Amino acid sequence: MSWKPLPKGEFTGIDWSAPGAIDGMDPYLAWAEADGFMGYHVHGREPEKLKWLPIVIGLHEGVDVRQLVNATATRWLRVPLAYLLVPGLRHCSARVSREFFRHWRQDPALRALIERFELGLPVEQLPLGLTEFCTPHCRPQPPRQRVRGPVLGVIDGGLAIANAAFLDHRGRTRVRHFWRQDNFYGGRWPGSPDNRRVPLDPRRAGPRPPDLGYGHELDRETIDRVRAEYARDGQVDEDAVYRYFQLWDLARPVNHGTHVTGLATAPGGPLDPGLNDAASRSAIVAVQLDWANVLDTSGGAMNVSVLDGLLYIVSRCAADADIVVNVSWGTLAGPHDGSSLLEAAMDELVDKLGGRLRITLPGGNGYQSRTHANAALAPGESQALHWRVQPDDHTQSFLEIWLPDGAEGLSLSVAPPDRPDQAVTLTQGQSGMWANAQGLPIWSLIYPSSTALGRGTCALLVLECTASHDPEHPLAPCGVWTVTLRNRGRTPVVFDAYVERDDVALGVNTGARQSYLEDAHYDTQGNLNGWVDQPGNPTAIRRSGVFNSLSTGQHTISVGGTRATDSGAQELARFARYSPQRPDPGPARAQRPGVKITPETLAACDSNTALWGVRGVGSLSGSTVRLAGTSSSAPKEARRLLNGLG
Known part of the structure; x- marks a missing residue:
């Protein structure tokens, strides 16, 4: 294997290894192009046959979907008509062709409209083209038989x-x-x-x-x-x-x-x-x-x-x-x-x-899945995270490390299981991948200075599956991956690390196996007080902060889980063990601004x-x-x- 820069995207035409190319972008899009959309199950690894990609677009303040549609061409950007039925929206889904990314790279006027965009659907599972879509100056009519009450x-x-x-x-x-x-x-x-x-x-x-x-x-x-x-x-x-x-x-x-x-x-x-x-x-x-x-x-x-x-x-x-x-x-x-x-x-x-x-x-x-770590690193301090990636996992695994706006000087080192010679250390603005002899990526670390995924920045560590029925599919090693965060700056840095969900949904078989974080200090004994974070426990792995990432908006309503019948006088007895609690029972720790x-x-x-x-x-x-x-x-x-x- 060899450490290589991210390749130029065949669909987007973006040279992901160029200086600044990953900044402000969706790191999952960069990874999808690096592995030829293999994680999105494109048939036969033929991304050159793709004509459209689905994305979600966020427009700049003062710009709405109507302005975007009127300023673009349907041969390379198509927005469903429904987004014009609510006047003034700044967010929409779209299907975009290769030409969209050429305009994005070369046209400042388009970038003045679009603040960020993010890759959407698994590209083989859903139809990528739309049969009907917005055209400049079109006036879609609301459907008939609209429901009242x-x-x-x-x-x-x-x-x-x-x-x-x-x-x-x-x-x-x-x-x-x-x-x-x-x-x-x-x-x-x-x-x-x-x-x-x-x-x-x-x-x-x-x-x-x-x-x-x-x-x-x-x-x-x-x-x-x-x-x-x-x-x-x-x-x-x-x-x-x-x-x-x-x-x-x-x-x-x-x-x-x-x-x-x-x-x-x-x-x-x-x-x-x-x-x-x-x-x-x-x-x-x-x-x-x-x-x-x-x-x-x-x-x-x-x-x-x-x-x-x-x-x-x-x-x-x-x-x-x-x-x-x-x-x-x-x-x-x-x-x-x-x-x-x-x-x-x-x-x-x-x-x-x-x-x-x-x-x-x-x-x-x-709440008990060991998928979250949180700590504040003083200047010169480091924190090692041990990520257990399971064998026989037929799906890719993802670890996101989030830093607040203005965080500087934090380096990330990644060491695969039992392979210290393949350890890689990156700082903000850097990225790359380990590739096999055929040039196919096995794992990648993408560490931009800003991201389309949200406020602050997100470093994405992504691994290929650890097992496959396809003998030519590149495989990542299973075992404990060591991720070390080191503060080389002059001010404290607060980080949150989140392991992405990778379990099996009800009634299906995908071959997914959930990865998780390990630490000798983390309490797994199952004692009554061992189901919540305890003051004085030095582990960085936190139950507090394990939260549905769709549920942290300002105007939506998130709902935690309790038991219909309490099982004791302790406050803990009220809650489902897998649910975040209200109020949070964990000790106070430094948090990134606005984290829910x-x-x-x-x-x-x-x-x-x-x-x-x-x-x-x-x-x-x-x-x-x-x-x-x-x-x-x-x-x-x-x-x-x-x-x-x-």
Whole structure:
């Protein structure tokens, strides 16, 4: 192996090793080009065949999406029409071609409009082109049949739209609009059936929503008609309904989106016969994430998909509708101060709608996962982090190290397991990668002086998978990677290190294995007081600060998890062990400005100490399932908000 500079991007044309090239940019884009988009499952490693990349764009203050569209050409930048339905937005998703990056490099007028952009979806899993998009001076019209009154918006995976829990008193579905973001079923992810992509039939899956330009949409009339066609003696064959709509995964007994939606809006049924509140009568507008989002728990697809989903929900609601959107999803890495592009876009949308939109999100489930380290380094001081990367991990692993604005003089040294001769030390503005004999990257360290990912800067350490069924796939060594931070400056520097989420989502098999940090001082004994950070413990690994990185915005509502029944007098007995707590029980430590570590509110997601999770709606009518996690806390807060509107 050899240490090499990052290559010139085949798609963007950016020479990532040139001085200043990585500054202010998305380091994940630089890495994706370095490894030929292998982590995004581009078929046959042929990025030259890509025509469009999905991104999220943040515009400068005083610039809106209309100005961006009017100043660009659709042959190299395409924005979904929905982003013009809310006047004055500074954030949008887009599909961009190679020519966009040429203009970005050469045209100061374009850079005067765009403040930052970030790579979005796994590029093989979703359609990259849009069938319809904004053109200069176009005037898109709002969709017909917009929903009035209190509305529950849901962005999730696997919503059982034929379930009787989502019917009104007349037997009609309360799902007024349903958008599935995929154009096909299956793909190249491990565990997909035969790794084949099955195109969806728009006559069954529904037409493409013209204001978003991809996916398939169903309305209430269509759902009710198909439910009636497959009804016999008053009973609906729900499996047949899902086969007709090509929603085969909804035949599984458990689906995350169904459970979440049930907690937010299902009537009581056998679990609570007396429950008949306003939330159980509210209309539903639902977005089913492409399964690539569900499979890729690192959240690499979240920004475009969730932002598009929010615009879909808003566009399907009347101007006077009160909307509560629940997004029970999240990641672990990120700035954690509300400055990520998606969080800034959500905050802007809440602000633009003048309080008619509220967004609930889970606080996160990683409190005991050892994925966060935090410390303040005095001049001359160093801190070693030991990152345990597991064997047989078929997905890439990511570690982000975040520094506040103005931090200088911090060097990063990375040593692979048992390979001290391959240790690399970089300072701000530097990057590179270890490559194998074929020139393919095995791991990379990208350390810009500023980043598109959020406030301050983010150094990204990324590793290829440690196992693969492809004999030609480059593999990173498993074991303990040592990352040493050394303050060579004259002032103290506060850092946060976050290991990105890399677990396996419910009901799928991706070959992912979660990496984590190790330290002999970190308490793993399981004693009662060992579930929170203790004063005097010198470890840099912190439970405090392990937080869903989608939930740290200024105007969104994060929800932590408690137990329905306390198990003791101690305050700790109140909380689900995997949830961030309120107030934070950890000792005071230096924090980067604006970092969020406590949720706005709390709701039960465990029954008690021994019985984790809460009961909710299963995929088939009348069935119930138990799922644990703050994903169950967030829809309970959404329900409380809906009841306040009714």
